[in-house]
Amino acid sequence: MPELPEVEIIRRNLVDRLKTRQISDMQVLLPRLIKWPAPATFQAMAIGKVITDMKRRGKYLLIELENGVLIVIHLRMTGRLCCVTDGAARDPYARIIFCLDDGTALHYADTRTLGTLYALRQDEIWRVSGLANMGPEPLTDAFTALYLQKLLKKSRAKIKSILLNQKYIGGLGNIYVDESLILARIHPEREGASLRPDEIERLRVAINRVIADGIDDGGTTFRDYRDGNGGKGSHQQHLLAYGRGGLPCLKCGGVIEKIVVGGRGTHYCPNCQSREG
């Protein structure tokens, strides 16, 4: 599942290849993925336009066009963006194809078809509430210990659920939350307001560490994720908790436990991450 590091890797892979390219045509193979506007209008807003930049906000990819229009893409669980050369074998799960003026094509592929695409004018960002209401991201100036302290002080929700909520922190998903919590030695079911200042600081450092490492490793390919060239990441080789239920903790040798928190599979070490703090 692409989270901040995976989406950032895709952006880095693609930005230079897309910049100054004109979208010459588009094949909408699965129209229902386009959430706004109607698919025909979506196409009309993009075809013939030059791509000026590609940015990222949280888990959203933002393709900027010369006419001020923003193509917003969320990959959800199994979405992939890949730039392919002419004549390359088409991904069997290709859903939306942006044909470019140099003969290459940007393929949006998605096995489970949960991804979402939008075409928005600058004053229409509000149409994507998850984008408009996103909290600060790890590794940015706004992501401070003070911000986390104020956020957690008033929250009785479980820390795992808080970290997954994009309106509080942008870009974290299930894998990197579990990794952050085991690194910070904090139990996923701790109440937000119960965290001490030293624990909050540990958590902040751990989140930044895990996200930075994820990016450095080219993302985590646990199952479906591929980068902008169709390649795999390598951070799955460095996971401490996610997907390791029943296996020994790499820090203490205890057994990693798998539970459900807020409806999400949650992996943690009962020994390293005590419920009492």
Add this chain to the structure above:
DNA sequence: CAATAGCCCTGGTGGC
């Protein structure tokens, strides 16, 4: 405000 359930969706897996 928080928790929970349901929805979307398909491939992989385990049981029989």
Add this chain to the structure above:
DNA sequence: TGCCACCAGGGCTATT
């Protein structure tokens, strides 16, 4: 080998 229930879960909505 076939069949099938079940799971993976991000983000949203509805309900309690």
